[in-house]
Amino acid sequence: MRLDEIAIIHSGRASKGGEAVLGAGNLSDGRLVDLPPMEAASEHAPELGDILIAAKGVAPRVAWVRERVRTGVGPNLIIVRTKPELSGPLYAILSSRRYLDFLVGLSRGRATVFSLSAKDLAQLEIPDLLNTATYAQLVELAEAGYDAALESAHVRRNLALDLVRQDLLSDMKGR
Numbered sequence: 001m002r003l004d005e006i007a008i009i010h011s012g013r014a015s016k017g018g019e020a021v022l023g024a025g026n027l028s029d030g031r032l033v034d035l036p037p038m039e040a041a042s043e044h045a046p047e048l049g050d051i052l053i054a055a056k057g058v059a060p061r062v063a064w065v066r067e068r069v070r071t072g073v074g075p076n077l078i079i080v081r082t083k084p085e086l087s088g089p090l091y092a093i094l095s096s097r098r099y100l101d102f103l104v105g106l107s108r109g110r111a112t113v114f115s116l117s118a119k120d121l122a123q124l125e126i127p128d129l130l131n132t133a134t135y136a137q138l139v140e141l142a143e144a145g146y147d148a149a150l151e152s153a154h155v156r157r158n159l160a161l162d163l164v165r166q167d168l169l170s171d172m173k174g175r
Contacts, residue, residue, distance in 0.1 A: 004122035006129060007082040007090070011055065011118045012073030013044045021074030022046070024054035027061040030095055030143075035071055042072030049087035051080040051094060053103070055116045060103040064091040066143065078118045088139030089132045099124075 003009065015021045020036035021044075027033075032052070046052060046065045054061040056076045064087065073079055082090055093099055106120045 001126055001128050002122065003080070003124045003126050006086060006126075007080050009078060009080050009118045009122045012075050012077045012079060014075050015072065019072060021072045022052070022069070023074045023076050024057045024061055026071075027052060027054055027063040027077075030063055030091070032063050032065065032069060035069060038070035041070040044072035045069050046073050046079060047081065049082070049084050051082075051087065051091050053078045053080065053094065053116070053121065054114070055118075057114050059114055060100050060116065062091070062095040062100070064088070064095075064143070078116065078121055080121070085136050086129050086132060087136075088143075089129055089135040090126070092135070092139050093126055 012021065019042060020038065021042075022032065022035070026035065046069055048065055048068065050065040052063045052065065052073065054076065055078050080090070080094070094103075102124065103116060103121075104114060106116055106124070108115045108117065108120070
């Protein structure tokens, strides 16, 4: 089965009038990070469940849109949009080491620069994703658990640092 049989694949759009857009730098560890503030939602904002793939850069990056985003998708990203029940399993496939290596193989860039087109990505062979309800639920639960673990780690880190700072800096009040 080819990717374009179950998904709509297209490149993002260039910004209009200096509007901030998402780029490869906003994709990290399967998530969107460092989102620019937006007063109004862009008409090119990704939808829930979209999979964003960096089209240019040093290496392919993949992120799964799991929360509402107002920022438009820039031209250096490819949007993969499929049915909601397929987006989790498809994200798991496209973000796997095996498929990241396939994406590098599809690259049209020089040896040190990754460059991928939406047209080339559409031809990518993927496993049959029929009857994937269990996989979709498993991926959703795994991502939610991962998010909770990251949040918990941030809270513990900040508490520890605040405690150390408070203790060390309290001795300096009289100095």
